[in-house]
Amino acid sequence: MTEKAYEMTVGLEVHVELLTRSKMFCRCSTRFGDPPNTNVCPVCLGLPGALPVPNLEAVKLALRAALGLGAKINLESGFDRKNYFYPDLTKGYQITQYRTPLAQDGSIEISEPKKRIRIRRIHLEEDTGKSIHAGDDITTAGYSLIDFNRSGVPLIEIVSEPDIASPEEARQYLEKLQRTLRFAGVSDVKMEEGSMRVDCNISVRPTGSTRPGVPVEIKNLSSFRAVVKALSYEFERQVAALEAGERVVRETRHWDEAKNVTRPMRAKETSEDYRYFPEPDLPPLVLDEAFIREVRDNMPRLPDEIAAYYTEKLGLTEYDAQVLTLDPNLCSFFEKCVEKGAEPKMAANWIMGEVLGYMNRAGLTYEEIPVTPENLVELLELIKAGTISGKIAKDVLVKTIETGKSPSVVVEEEGLRQVSDEGELLAIIEQVIAANPGPVQDVRNGKEKAIGFLVGQVMKATKGRANPAKVNIMLKEKILS
Numbered sequence: 001m002t003e004k005a006y007e008m009t010v011g012l013e014v015h016v017e018l019l020t021r022s023k024m025f026c027r028c029s030t031r032f033g034d035p036p037n038t039n040v041c042p043v044c045l046g047l048p049g050a051l052p053v054p055n056l057e058a059v060k061l062a063l064r065a066a067l068g069l070g071a072k073i074n075l076e077s078g079f080d081r082k083n084y085f086y087p088d089l090t091k092g093y094q095i096t097q098y099r100t101p102l103a104q105d106g107s108i109e110i111s112e113p114k115k116r117i118r119i120r121r122i123h124l125e126e127d128t129g130k131s132i133h134a135g136d137d138i139t140t141a142g143y144s145l146i147d148f149n150r151s152g153v154p155l156i157e158i159v160s161e162p163d164i165a166s167p168e169e170a171r172q173y174l175e176k177l178q179r180t181l182r183f184a185g186v187s188d189v190k191m192e193e194g195s196m197r198v199d200c201n202i203s204v205r206p207t208g209s210t211r212p213g214v215p216v217e218i219k220n221l222s223s224f225r226a227v228v229k230a231l232s233y234e235f236e237r238q239v240a241a242l243e244a245g246e247r248v249v250r251e252t253r254h255w256d257e258a259k260n261v262t263r264p265m266r267a268k269e270t271s272e273d274y275r276y277f278p279e280p281d282l283p284p285l286v287l288d289e290a291f292i293r294e295v296r297d298n299m300p301r302l303p304d305e306i307a308a309y310y311t312e313k314l315g316l317t318e319y320d321a322q323v324l325t326l327d328p329n330l331c332s333f334f335e336k337c338v339e340k341g342a343e344p345k346m347a348a349n350w351i352m353g354e355v356l357g358y359m360n361r362a363g364l365t366y367e368e369i370p371v372t373p374e375n376l377v378e379l380l381e382l383i384k385a386g387t388i389s390g391k392i393a394k395d396v397l398v399k400t401i402e403t404g405k406s407p408s409v410v411v412e413e414e415g416l417r418q419v420s421d422e423g424e425l426l427a428i429i430e431q432v433i434a435a436n437p438g439p440v441q442d443v444r445n446g447k448e449k450a451i452g453f454l455v456g457q458v459m460k461a462t463k464g465r466a467n468p469a470k471v472n473i474m475l476k477e478k479i480l481s
């Protein structure tokens, strides 16, 4: 039997930290990277008698996320206690929304295959502290350190329906989710800093079977690559087990990044294990229509809307629009170029090719675009006017980035103007013809390839400053007439 005989069903639970300045139920700072245990108080340490007060800004951001994901908002939701013991959870419970979430029934559309992944619920909760194990193995290191700065940071959890059928679909869903939340200003969604974390639920069954497979959860994946690899590994592991006639155990597993395997962590909890009950310290969360309308009216533009504008109004391709809407800063950079007179398709090509290429090589983030819109627009004008060739323009861009000088200044200082004087070009062409009798004879004999060689020689002699199309025509005229 082949693996095609089995199919996977995947649902994702994504935790996202909200971009608030203070925590979910107290005024402590949420700043990442502060010295351990400096942003704490009786509320987020769970000291007796401390009472939680919900953060209005967190509710607003969660609403934005829900609206951005097309979910239905529940005008009345509430908070519940999820009881479990874990060293980084001082209260012995987490405040979350169990009975009624803030929002439900949203979706995300992925493109390959074109498919809508349903979102079951979006709820608010608080983060736990962070354990730092000294050494790899707690039993040999003997101790763990706990930082409570993260304890009580506002989170939303976004739970998808099990509509995902491959690791690649999971990647697309997460990528789109991350993009939407970033544009909506909900979170900085940095997987490397833990502000976006993913749990996967995967089950495997014979293709077409109506009986669901046994769900296995893979916890705390910290990159899209890890999600793809962990799902692929887990699929093969479960297929092998089913083929061998073994039972797949319902459990929670951990992804071992170094060894590329999943390992059992614990038996999977069920909701009974958590003994949920309504949080007695908080009243129900009641929202009015006016508040929701205000959040809706202040929604930033989302990637799908921007991409549609780029393709329909600015004439970009679907692909261009997808790349430019990777990040809000990239969009605003592109739009400034267009505002300053750049032709949209040409600006898009240069941003996606040369500017992003440079940023990749230099390891720059989207917050660090190394050239100003003014300078890029000036460079494009120099190309359009025929002052420099596209090829030379690439070098000019790098010099502009590295020196901060404007493209025109670079062109003048380095003498990079295109040779457009026919007399000057003709003299060079005659030299090249005289120096290469063999290839010239080949051209006369109808060998097309030889002309390319001669064009190359002229380009070399002009240090790339000639227009190759023009050189091609002039060479042929000179040789064949």
Ligand SMILES: [Zn+2]
Pocket (backbone or CB within 6 Å): 023, 026, 027, 028, 039, 040, 041, 042, 043, 044, 045, 152
């Ligand atoms: Zn606090």
